[in-house]
Amino acid sequence: MGFEWFSADAETNTIINASNLAEGSVNLNGYLSIAADNTITIFSPNPEVGQNIKTSFPTIIAEELDADWTKVKVVQAAFDNKRFERQVTGGSGATPASYKKLRKTGATARQMLVEAAAKQWNVPASECSTENGFVLHSSGKKLSYGELASEAAKLPVPQEVKLKDRKDFKLIGKKVRNVENKNIATGKPLFGLDFYREGMLFAMIQRPEAFGMKLKSVDSAAAKAMPGIIDVVSFKNNVAVVGKSTWQIMKARKALKVTYEKDKDLESSADHSRIFTELMAKSEATIRRKDGDADAAFASAAKVIKSEYECPFLPHNPMEPMNFFAHVKEDSVELVGPTQNPGSARNAVSKLLGIPDSKISLELTRMGGGFGRRLMDDYVLEAAELSSILKAPVKVIWSREDDMSGGYYRPAVRYHFEAALDASNNLIGYKLRGAGINSGNSTRENNFPAGAVDNLLIESVEHKSPISTAPWRAPITNFLAFAEQSFLDEVALAAGKDQVQFRLELLNKARTAPVGRVGYDVSRMEGVIKLAAEKANWGGKKDTAQGFSVYFSHASYVAIVAEASVKNNKPQINKIYAATDCGEVVSPMGARQQVIGGIVDGYGHAMFGKLSFKNGAPEQNNYNKYRLIRMREVPEVEAHFVDNGLDPTGLGEPSLPPTAGAVANAIFKATGKRIKNQPFIDEAPFKVKAI
Amino acid sequence: MATYKLQINGKSLQVSADPDTPLLWVLRDHLGLLGTKYGCGISACGACTVHMDGQALRSCTLPVSAIGTSKIITIEGLSENGDHPVQLAWDEVDVPQCGYCQAGQIMTAAAFLKNNPKPTTEQIDSAMHGNICRCGAYHRIREAVKLASAKI
Numbered sequence: 001m002g003f004e005w006f007s008a009d010a011e012t013n014t015i016i017n018a019s020n021l022a023e024g025s026v027n028l029n030g031y032l033s034i035a036a037d038n039t040i041t042i043f044s045p046n047p048e049v050g051q052n053i054k055t056s057f058p059t060i061i062a063e064e065l066d067a068d069w070t071k072v073k074v075v076q077a078a079f080d081n082k083r084f085e086r087q088v089t090g091g092s093g094a095t096p097a098s099y100k101k102l103r104k105t106g107a108t109a110r111q112m113l114v115e116a117a118a119k120q121w122n123v124p125a126s127e128c129s130t131e132n133g134f135v136l137h138s139s140g141k142k143l144s145y146g147e148l149a150s151e152a153a154k155l156p157v158p159q160e161v162k163l164k165d166r167k168d169f170k171l172i173g174k175k176v177r178n179v180e181n182k183n184i185a186t187g188k189p190l191f192g193l194d195f196y197r198e199g200m201l202f203a204m205i206q207r208p209e210a211f212g213m214k215l216k217s218v219d220s221a222a223a224k225a226m227p228g229i230i231d232v233v234s235f236k237n238n239v240a241v242v243g244k245s246t247w248q249i250m251k252a253r254k255a256l257k258v259t260y261e262k263d264k265d266l267e268s269s270a271d272h273s274r275i276f277t278e279l280m281a282k283s284e285a286t287i288r289r290k291d292g293d294a295d296a297a298f299a300s301a302a303k304v305i306k307s308e309y310e311c312p313f314l315p316h317n318p319m320e321p322m323n324f325f326a327h328v329k330e331d332s333v334e335l336v337g338p339t340q341n342p343g344s345a346r347n348a349v350s351k352l353l354g355i356p357d358s359k360i361s362l363e364l365t366r367m368g369g370g371f372g373r374r375l376m377d378d379y380v381l382e383a384a385e386l387s388s389i390l391k392a393p394v395k396v397i398w399s400r401e402d403d404m405s406g407g408y409y410r411p412a413v414r415y416h417f418e419a420a421l422d423a424s425n426n427l428i429g430y431k432l433r434g435a436g437i438n439s440g441n442s443t444r445e446n447n448f449p450a451g452a453v454d455n456l457l458i459e460s461v462e463h464k465s466p467i468s469t470a471p472w473r474a475p476i477t478n479f480l481a482f483a484e485q486s487f488l489d490e491v492a493l494a495a496g497k498d499q500v501q502f503r504l505e506l507l508n509k510a511r512t513a514p515v516g517r518v519g520y521d522v523s524r525m526e527g528v529i530k531l532a533a534e535k536a537n538w539g540g541k542k543d544t545a546q547g548f549s550v551y552f553s554h555a556s557y558v559a560i561v562a563e564a565s566v567k568n569n570k571p572q573i574n575k576i577y578a579a580t581d582c583g584e585v586v587s588p589m590g591a592r593q594q595v596i597g598g599i600v601d602g603y604g605h606a607m608f609g610k611l612s613f614k615n616g617a618p619e620q621n622n623y624n625k626y627r628l629i630r631m632r633e634v635p636e637v638e639a640h641f642v643d644n645g646l647d648p649t650g651l652g653e654p655s656l657p658p659t660a661g662a663v664a665n666a667i668f669k670a671t672g673k674r675i676k677n678q679p680f681i682d683e684a685p686f687k688v689k690a691i
Numbered sequence: 692m693a694t695y696k697l698q699i700n701g702k703s704l705q706v707s708a709d710p711d712t713p714l715l716w717v718l719r720d721h722l723g724l725l726g727t728k729y730g731c732g733i734s735a736c737g738a739c740t741v742h743m744d745g746q747a748l749r750s751c752t753l754p755v756s757a758i759g760t761s762k763i764i765t766i767e768g769l770s771e772n773g774d775h776p777v778q779l780a781w782d783e784v785d786v787p788q789c790g791y792c793q794a795g796q797i798m799t800a801a802a803f804l805k806n807n808p809k810p811t812t813e814q815i816d817s818a819m820h821g822n823i824c825r826c827g828a829y830h831r832i833r834e835a836v837k838l839a840s841a842k843i
Contacts, residue, residue: 050789050826181782184790186773187726187766191791194725202720227692227709246729247709247716319730319738319791319825368728368791369825400731589785593828597788600827623735623823631829632816 008058008072008179026149028109029157030083031061031102034149038133040067043077045084046094047340048180049370050597051652052590053094055179057102059587060095063171064106064164067145068133074179079342079362089340089367090375090471092554092650095586099648107161109152116152117143166645172586180366190366192323192338193397200325201230201394203386204249206239206256207406210616212264212466215239219257226252233389240386246397264466266616269312272437275463276310276414279435285459288445291516292455294420297429301420305494308417309483311678313437313611314410315618316472317628320368321403326383327393328353333360333384334393338367340374348377349384371601372471376408401621408470409611411439413479417487420455425495427506429455434480436462438469442476446519448552449488452510466616473601474653477553479678482606485549485661486676489668499548499665500533520552524581527642528559531579535640536561544574547666551658554650556582557642560599560658562635564666568690571667573603573635578655580639583646595639595655602659604629610679695755699724700768710756715739717755718765726766726794730823737822740795741765747802766794769801777801780839788826796822800836808843810836 025035033041042058058074061067079087086097110130117135118125120143127138136142166172183190208214218239220232228248233240239258243249265271298304324337326349333355339345342362350357367374383396398406413436420429430453434442445458472478492502504526511522529550532538538546538561550559561577578595585591608627612619620626639655664675673685680686694707699722706721713732718724718741727750730738734749741750742764769775777800780786787793796819803810803818810818815836824832 050787052788177782177785178787180790181785181787182773182778184787184793185778185781185797186769187724187794189725191728193729196723196725245712245716245720247712247720250732251709251711317825319728319736319789319823321729367789369789371825400733593785593788593826593831596830597827600829601825604827622733623731624733628823628825629827629829630821630823631819631833634827634829637830 008069008074009182026153028112028149028153029105031105032065032109034145036146038068038071038144038146039073040065040071040133040145041073041075043075045077045080045087047087047089047342047364047367048076049089049340049367049374051089051094051594052178052587053089055176056095056587056590057098058179059171059176060099060102061106063169064103065110066130066132069171069176071133076364076366078364079346081343087342089370090372092556092652092654095648096555096650103163104161107163108158111158111161112152112155113145113148115155116148120151166584172584173588175589176587177589191320191368192325192336192365193320193368195325195336195365195395197325197393199393201242201390201392202244202246202249203240203242203394203396204253204399205382205396205402206241206253206258207402208237208260210266211468212262212266212616213260214263216259216261222255222257223252226255231390232256233386235385235389238382242386242390242394250399267465267467268614269612272412275437276435279461279463280414280416280433282461285433285461286441287457287459288441288443289450289456289458289516291450291453294429294431294455294457297455298418298420301429302423303421303494305419305421305491306417307487307490307676308414309486309676310414311412311479312609313412313467313613314472314605314609315404315407315611315626316371316373317404317626318367318369318371318373321400322373322379322398322407323396324380324383325393325395326387328384328388328391331355331359335360335362335380335384336365337380337383338365338370338374339380340367340370340372344375345377345380348381352381352384353388371473372475373408376470400623404626405618405621408468410472410478411442411469412437413439413442415480415483417483419487419491421491421495425497427453427491427495429453431457434460436460437465438462438467439476442480444477444480446517448520448525449506451514451516451518451520452506454515456515467613474553474656477551477657478602481549481551481553481657482660482664482678485551485658486664486674489547489661489665490674498539500529500538503529503550524557525550525552528557528579528581531640531642532559532561532577535579535638536563536577545666545670547662547664547669549658549661549665551654553657554654556580556649556651556654558595558655558658560662562662562666564670566670569688570690571670571685573663573666575636575638576603576659576662578637578639579642580655581642581644582651582654583644583648585641586648591641591651592639594651596637598653598655599637599659600629600634602656603635603663604633606660606663606678607633607680610682693756695758697755697758697763698760699763700765706755708755711754714741714750714753714755714758714763718750724765724767728791728794730792730795736792737799738792738795740798740822742798742802745802745805747799766798769798775801776839776842777804777835780835780842784831784835784838786828786831786835788828792822792824796824796832800839804836804840804843809840
């Protein structure tokens with residue numbers, strides 16, 4: 001295929017620390033250690049959730065180090081905020097935040113190895129170069145990093161180091177495979193649920209069946225009498241069944257007799273619909289952005305377009321359900337498991353137990369997905385509290401039903417849009433009100449088209465509900481982008497303009513006569529619009545209905561063209577093109593995974609995702625009732641990247657927001673029916689009889 | 692509690708477990724074979740897929756008492772050195788993202804290709820339809836099945 005293939009491996013142990021390193025290993029800094037046999041161990045600090053960070057971070061260090069990638073071993077570091085920075089998986093922020101530091105880390109170690117060699121040879125360092133794990137001298141002499149490491153470690157750490165020119169990159173931007181592939185393909189125990197400890201107890205927790213209920217009474221006699229059951233413990237609103245194996249606690253849990261009582265309103269989906277209508281009619285709202293005089297613009301408009309869009313709650317549904325191990329001892333705590341935010345989890349446990357941070361260790365396992373769910377600390381706290389009650393090592397395990405019905409959700413939101421066009425079909429006024437349930441600010445007020453419209457009003461209103469919500473991959477924008485990009489499609493249509501041209505005109509306005517703060521880079525957004533249009537041959541295909549969308553989020557730009565046709569009277573999406581500008585693409589294979597995976601995620605949830613409530617309880621709690629996208633339903637996807645060498649920006653999320661808008665716009669073009677709500681399969685274009 | 696002699700990955704292993712214990716939990720909690728994953732517990736996601744007498748099967752709903760002398764293969768026993776063509780293809784195509792579902796995907800693909808070594812794309816899609824990948828790695832899973840098929 002002509003690709004450059006590189007392969008390094010991760011250590012198979014779930015947990016490794018410095019004591020597992022090869023004999024004679026020398027730490028050159030907190031991130032890397034070099035052994036006499038030239039093996040280089042790189043510690044990857046950030047939690048791995050499938051975003052490929054355990055491969056891309058070491059790639060960046062190894063690049064500047066000029067390491068032999070085939071001799072690199074990657075180890076997941078524990079949480080250590082003295083040694084590392086920002087050990088968080090969220091906001092698509094890891095690579096942007098750490099790129100320069102990681103490069104400097106590799107370059108500093110390289111410089112020290114060069115100086116150690118120069119000293120040994122008694123030559124100026126300027127006569128030395130490095131290649132593939134060796135320092136070379138112009139005379140032909142060479143020494144391996146392994147031979148130099150212990151001398152290098154004695155040298156002062158240079159403060160200023162030169163970073164490589166990107167034209168000299170050998171790993172960054174090349175096809176480097178996931179370091180964990182072999183471990184995953186052979187079933188090694190990498191995940192939180194795979195962590196076992198001798199003497200560890202297993203626990204499952206019965207939580208209130210509905211949001212708004214609280215625990216009233218527990219009769220645990222029958223459960224306690226079942227085989228393998230050690231205890232049944234109540235704390236807060238939880239009833240924990242503790243035993244010797246997973247199946248035994250799963251069974252005993254069914255024998256619990258628990259009663260609950262109403263504590264707060266028990267909301268149903270029908271209530272949310274009514275609440276949205278009330279919020280839309282409310283006279284007071286939080287003004288998020290105000291440019292010019294929107295009311296005056298609408299009063300003078302030749303044409304006004306109004307539209308509303310709505311989405312349901314969504315569970316995160318990572319394939320690995322929530323779980324965590326805790327061992328609370330006399331004066332210290334051991335925590336092991338999958339979390340996107342270990343710093344927050346440790347602080348929360350410290351606060352709960354009154355034990356200082358410094359006495360709490362937290363080891364990170366690989367995560368079987370997260371999507372924002374593992375930013376929350378609830379399940380870590382459950383494990384810690386239970387271990388402190390039981391005075392024993394314990395692992396709390398959530399069932400799939402627990403995960404889907406007892407968790408945190410993407411908030412349900414409704415958006416109301418209005419656009420004003422003048423007699424020449426220029427967009428002169430724009431209004432958006434976002435109404436959300438536990439959504440916080442349901443708008444992103446500085447996003448496009450803000451900055452390109454003279455008169456603009458963006459406001460939000462919120463209903464506080466007992467149903468708990470949390471960030472869900474591309475928080476807020478995962479639905480807002482669909483609504484905005486669909487509405488812009490409606491406005492372009494009303495203005496009689498091509499959807500791509502319409503967006504480019506607005507961007508030109510943001511460049512030449514910007515209104516207020518422009519929160520995005522006009523040229524970069526134009527860049528992805530043009531690239532996507534070119535790759536998809538926008539407007540140039542006869543038998544295909546194309547839909548367009550572009551979005552700026554997590555500092556990256558993604559434009560999407562979706563292609564639809566009608567088959568058996570129903571719309572189908574055949575192909576999706578994506579153009580992404582995320583600056584330097586550190587790992588092309590990982591980057592394609594993130595972009596394509598984000599598109600599949602955005603498309604799948606827009607098509608099928610819906611969690612509904614009845615009297616405070618979710619009506620779907622497993623995959624027989626809740627539909628996730630499967631292989632047959634996935635359209636072809638083509639991912640393109642802008643090659644501009646700018647510092648990398650986020651990539652775990654940005655392709656998701658624009659996807660659904662392009663899809664709905666394509667379906668509109670194919671069927672004449674506008675989709676305004678998710679999931680799409682419940683909407684008019686799909687509510688037709690197949691021929 | 693009862694005692695069972697199970698044929699797993701070419702070995703005869705004895706376990707004491709309640710008769711209704713699903714094979715999944717026998718593998719994980721009793722035998723320490725942690726490659727087979729829990730995803731849904733109702734045979735709806737495919738994360739727990741193993742082979743029983745050569746056929747792909749969901750281990751999360753199969754009681755240990757129903758196994759008898761059937762031969763069970765888990766991801767740990769699919770090949771001796773991790774070099775089954777499907778495993779190699781998974782690495783070469785760089786399939787995994789989070790990786791949690793992949794053991795089940797690989798076991799489904801391996802059993803499928805054994806019965807149908809040269810499948811069409813539609814046949815691959817049908818065979819893999821029962822396995823959910825929440826990361827959305829479906830394109831690469833399909834590509835890896837095709838690559839493995841070419842090498843079998």
